[in-house]
Amino acid sequence: MKNAQTIIFILMGSLILAACQKKQPSRLDLEMEKALPELERKAGQFDPSLAIKPGLAHRAVSVKQNPDGTYQIISIGELRKGVLPYGIDKEVNKKNLGFTVRWMGDGGKYLGSYTIEHPLNSRSCEDGTSKVRRSALNQFEVLIPADQNIRMIELGENGNSFSRLAVKIDRPIK
Amino acid sequence: MKKNNVMNAVSLVVLLLMGFTSCKENPETFAIHTPISPGSSERVTYRLNKLTGSVDQVKLFTRVSTIDSSGNVTSMGRETLANTWNSPSFPIELQSPVGGYGANRLVQYRFEVKGNDKTYNHRVTFATTPYPVANAAIPVYVVGDQNKVFNIVFIPDTSMTSRPDLFKSTVASQIDSTFHQEDWIRRLRNSYNFFINPVSAIARDFNTGMRHVPPSNDANLSFAQGRCILHFHDIRDQSGAGYFSAEYYVRGTMLHESGHALYRLSDEYDNSTTLRQTDPNPNIWDEEADAEAAAPSYGKSSADVRQLGTQDWYRLCNNSCPMRSSGPPINHHDNPCKTRILYTLLQRAGN
Numbered sequence: 320m321k322n323a324q325t326i327i328f329i330l331m332g333s334l335i336l337a338a339c340q341k342k343q344p345s346r347l348d349l350e351m352e353k354a355l356p357e358l359e360r361k362a363g364q365f366d367p368s369l370a371i372k373p374g375l376a377h378r379a380v381s382v383k384q385n386p387d388g389t390y391q392i393i394s395i396g397e398l399r400k401g402v403l404p405y406g407i408d409k410e411v412n413k414k415n416l417g418f419t420v421r422w423m424g425d426g427g428k429y430l431g432s433y434t435i436e437h438p439l440n441s442r443s444c445e446d447g448t449s450k451v452r453r454s455a456l457n458q459f460e461v462l463i464p465a466d467q468n469i470r471m472i473e474l475g476e477n478g479n480s481f482s483r484l485a486v487k488i489d490r491p492i493k
Numbered sequence: 494m495k496k497n498n499v500m501n502a503v504s505l506v507v508l509l510l511m512g513f514t515s516c517k518e519n520p521e522t523f524a525i526h527t528p529i530s531p532g533s534s535e536r537v538t539y540r541l542n543k544l545t546g547s548v549d550q551v552k553l554f555t556r557v558s559t560i561d562s563s564g565n566v567t568s569m570g571r572e573t574l575a576n577t578w579n580s581p582s583f584p585i586e587l588q589s590p591v592g593g594y595g596a597n598r599l600v601q602y603r604f605e606v607k608g609n610d611k612t613y614n615h616r617v618t619f620a621t622t623p624y625p626v627a628n629a630a631i632p633v634y635v636v637g638d639q640n641k642v643f644n645i646v647f648i649p650d651t652s653m654t655s656r657p658d659l660f661k662s663t664v665a666s667q668i669d670s671t672f673h674q675e676d677w678i679r680r681l682r683n684s685y686n687f688f689i690n691p692v693s694a695i696a697r698d699f700n701t702g703m704r705h706v707p708p709s710n711d712a713n714l715s716f717a718q719g720r721c722i723l724h725f726h727d728i729r730d731q732s733g734a735g736y737f738s739a740e741y742y743v744r745g746t747m748l749h750e751s752g753h754a755l756y757r758l759s760d761e762y763d764n765s766t767t768l769r770q771t772d773p774n775p776n777i778w779d780e781e782a783d784a785e786a787a788a789p790s791y792g793k794s795s796a797d798v799r800q801l802g803t804q805d806w807y808r809l810c811n812n813s814c815p816m817r818s819s820g821p822p823i824n825h826h827d828n829p830c831k832t833r834i835l836y837t838l839l840q841r842a843g844n
Contacts (some may be wrong), residue, residue, distance in 0.1 A: 345792050345828075345836075346790065346792065347791070347792070347828055347831055347832060350832075350835060351677075351680060352840075354835055354839055355680065355681075355683075357839070357842065357843050358681065358683060358684050358838060358839065361641055361842040361843070362636060362637030362638060362641050362642055362683050362684065362842065363637050363638030363640075363641050364638060365618050365632060365635040365636070365637060365638065365639065365686065366564075366638060366639065367560055367564040367565075367566070367599060367620070367626065367632065368563065368564040368565050368566075369564045369626060369629065370562050370563070370564075372564070375640055377715065377716075378802060379715065396712070399712060399713075399715055399716065401639055401640055401715075402640045402716075402844050404644070404715065404716060404717060404718045405718075406757070406837055406840045406841065414679070416769035416770065417769055423572065429739070433791050434757075434771075435757075436732075436733075436753075437736075438734055439731075439733075439734075440733060441704055441731045441732070441733035442731060442732050442733065442753075442767055443697060443699035443729055443730060443731040443732075444749060444750075444760060444762070444765075444819050445729050445730060445746075445763055445819060445820070446820075447763075447764075447817075448762060448764055448765075448817070449760050449764070449765040449766060449767050450699065450766065451760055451767050452699075452702070453764055454704055456704075459734065461716055467515065473757070493530030
């Protein structure tokens, strides 16, 4: 009798445990639980001021694509408020496909890069289909950090077959 | 023996409670105000909605500051308690005093929520209009430093300029009924700033072969990850040069396009021609073996790997993933997209 009670208890316990395990948070839920306080702590305060602060700015570079596919700089724009809107790769990421902007310092030292859809592309996703068209325009702008150490930028497409179409900036960007 | 059984039972109960309490927020609430971009003399209604859990008490605080034409805060208001609700029933609403907040004001409100032995806050800031900072995006629902969170600017198409009230209510419902309705993004609500642009743009139909015409203050918007032109037309929407367009009423398109713009998620359509693997934490893979290898880390198995049509691309998200659909309805992100979203937000916060 006592053994039967023990067996029933163990069986019920196992069932509860099984149900409980189904409700256990997933790895992703645990990551979220950990991330939320960090994100809230780092979110800071909204700043309405137009003032451009050191290290918290970017600028646009107007670029022309030549018929042979190479690029040339048309102009370098004024500073704009805010850090680059893109996630920056701290090291060369060859696998990302798309249009990559890299910036280098003295001696071609890699400083950072990001990859986006080509600025001349238009893309449309509707009705379960997606289409892409390259604009007939040949001018566009790319954004770079407001970093005075930048000496050169490189523009290219499609990850592993990164085309080394270097665009040299003759003067430091200030 | 009996003592051991009791101990086992206690352990099981503790595990059970942990299981039920750890997976979801409890309580889970979200805040909104209307009008989303109030005029200087308009009253504002603050609302707190509850999705789940029990709430014991809610307090609403407001702070009104003054800014000048350069956006500098010239007078920082004091935070004052507007109301307290004990054992509240939802939604909670409170209207601001008659007469509005005046011109050149930034208003911050904070819902302090107590329940389930914890306390948390919803802190939201908006500006009254006209906004004194010329040609700047107007903050309508901002929660943090522009450099640390994602920024989404809603731009009226010229078809919306004659419908300013519709445009504003659309923006409010995009925040409340799109971003706050998607389960994963709602939990990350403290990572998204929303703005309205004071200058219109022109949304063009992809099938015409023409590109969108950006607003004249384009240079002032390059801080934003998402720049969305809301329109009143029935066109084939497109994205390009940092702008995407959407009919004012659609929800799924907003989630889909913000998936591209904010997190660089790839399409998951079978016949997409713009597929790309964005590392780290991609949502599609160019090698089936890589998708299979990644599956366990997303709580999936190799049996969940799906080929995108006949292309050599593979996905793990379920069929209703927002990156596999667009248009009016809202679907919820699956684990690969969730992982990428969380990664990009943490990367942004770590700037």
